[in-house]
Amino acid sequence: MFLNFVLTKSLRYFQPCLSDSVCVVSCSTTTTTITITMQNLRLVTVDMVGTILRFAKPPVQQYLETAAKHGVKVEYRQLERSFLNHWGAMNTNLPHFGATSGMSSLVWWVSLVKGTFKDVLEDQFDEKTVAKIASELYSFYHSPRPYLVTDDGFESLQKIKEMKIKIGVISNFDNRLHDIIPAVGLTKLVDFVVTSEDAKHSKPEPEIFDFAAKKSKISGLAPHEVLHIGDDMDKDYFGARNVGWNSVLVDRWGGGYSLVEEEHVLQNITDVFKIDKF
DSSP states (O other): OEEEEEEOSOGGGOOOOSSSSOBOOOOSSOOEEEEEEGGGOOEEEEOOBTTTEEESSOHHHHHHHHHHHTTOOOOHHHHHHHHHHHHHHHHHHSTGGGTTTTOOHHHHHHHHHHHHHHHHHGGGOOHHHHHHHHHHHHHHTTSSTTEEEOHHHHHHHHHHHHTTOEEEEEESSOTTHHHHHHHTTOGGGOSEEEEHHHHTOOTTSHHHHHHHHHHTTOTTOOGGGEEEEESOIIIIIIHHHTTTOEEEEEOTTOOOOTTSOGGGEESSGGGGGGOSOO
């Protein structure tokens, strides 16, 4: 795997290249071409849910089953629509799980669950019962039970670790992720974790990528020495490229992305080791 850059002796003038052409540096000094191989990367960051982890069952189904245990019956489609509406509103009004609003992520999630069920149940809504449902759901998703580690994700992390490359997580998740990662057996394969709640920013905002670069504690880390792997075109692929990083997009269902170069779209994460250039 290789990636060509034209660099000067000073990386202050480094300009990220958003195409497969050789990157040109605006500088009056003599330029030299350096081939960056996978082995030369110093940091690989990964998205977590959807990339390395997947849900054992759809969250809305889990919401239905948990509610049923408390005697609350709702229809799947109604609950799904209500959840998506409240998810969008909460992320707009209280972004990053409340991290910039003086709200804990626990209160954030309880508020979301209550609002989701209230809109569906209407006059049958009982706050005490739904508060119990919300608390149970929050604890459940704090445990390893809802998550499965993808085979290709686990294998890829192992290979990257064997290459002595530092691995970080950048996830639009709350701080429960710090406990989930060791609970699912990934502690030895991950060097650090950055959540939206940590960074007070979410992908694709550049600040969360900058936060991760600093948390890596890699001295003199340059943008071209980082690769980000994720399953969301805007948040992961272009979010990383907009700060000068390399990136690839995971598309397990083979839907295709016309705005992403074909060789950068992976159905299996292990295919990243076959890419000629980022």
